[in-house]
Amino acid sequence: MGEINKLSAIEAAHQFIHKYFPYCQGALLAGSVVRGEATETSDLDIVIFNHTISSSYRESLIEFGWAIEVFVHNLSSYKHFFKNDVERARPSLPRMISEGIILRDVGMMDSIKKEANELLANGPAEWSAETIKTKRYFITDALDDFIGCSNRAEEIFIASTLAELVSEFVLRTNQKWIGASKWIVRALRNYEEDFANHFVEVFDHFYRTGEKKPVIELVDQVLEPFGGRLFHGFLLGKK
Template sequence: MRGSAEETARRFIRREFPACEAALLAGSTVQGEATPSSDLDLVIFDESQQSPFRRTYQSEGWIIEAFVLTKETYRYFFDLAVETAIPSLLRMCAEGRILFGAEEVRGIVAEARSDLLAGPPPWSRQELRQARYGLGESLADFEGCPRREEALFIAAKLAEQLAAFALRTRGEWLGDGKWLQRGLQRCDAAAAGELHAALEAYYGSGHKEPLAALTRRWLTPFGGILSEGYAEGGSGEEEETEEL
């Protein structure tokens, strides 16, 4: 039986990163959502390291994901999170529990919280066009696919695109895997329920129409499916750079 998440994390850090200036424990164990398969997410600030890295360890029955940074490199990853709208590291620093070095990371935690609260930059018109075009392509593939074993994968792709579309058109952060669904649930529980029901209709009973109809309905306020006239690069993009 594995031991306490926090105590395991503290022992691991003392053993593997004895020179670190600060460390935070983040993820589901801090948020009270841990399951028997949850791992430990650690953000470690260690100036003795030559470069930032991420590495997976195993200790005392736990899988440990260590994100090792320095004070010179963390901002690059914060900026990348904002650019991609996927705030994994921002959230870990903003919401994590400081294990060591509170004074060392107080300012960094404040930066993460400020960036997280501000949200991602809005989509440009071209990014919206790309999303509309991509959803239209996936929908056409889904509706026209005669092989269920292939359509299962297309439906999964369409679900991710729809969740991302709903979040970004609302000015919200994205996520990966379960965090995408959780983000949509927090942002718009009704929309999350609609997407869930449409997926259940297909995966459970093979009915494509609910997912297809949902895709068209969510796209309608933004101009619907985009196909003819879509372009990337060259002069076709020049007029589509202003934000929504």
């Protein structure tokens, strides 16, 4: 009965803002409900801009039949998060603001959205040759562990580490944004659909069958344009 009477995402977001942030200068509804990807467990991501807030914060609540994640900023604090998101190459806040539906605006949301859109379009900083070399080494190290491991339980977790390292390498060497959890595969698909599908198939095949060869071949294909695996001669921190 509760589900039948559940408010729509937009209506719930409007009521939430009216109840908790009636005097805010701007508000956005973002996340899966905006992208048309909502599931039964999806929450509402709401971004608030309020000049009376001294520092940014995040809060989780259940209101109006929805789990709600609210991200509260003043009119300058969001810039610090933009900067941090660029440095880590995971544009969480810029993406929310870019895709978000404006729920309230006193005349500043267009400029903040423009900042977010420009940041997303520019992509993350290019990796240096030294960073690429270091990443090659750590991928090689994980791959060697994967190849040599005969313990099924350990193999599963090494494969998970390898998948994360390789996905990051592919995306960053192509100056694309990375992600975590479900955003890893989304970031790969944003980069190249065919590669993303192959990447998922290779690791899914390993998890189902235990066959390592396709994973090893994929890793070698990714590393090959940059010099392949790296172990001998790698230095880190030596003066």
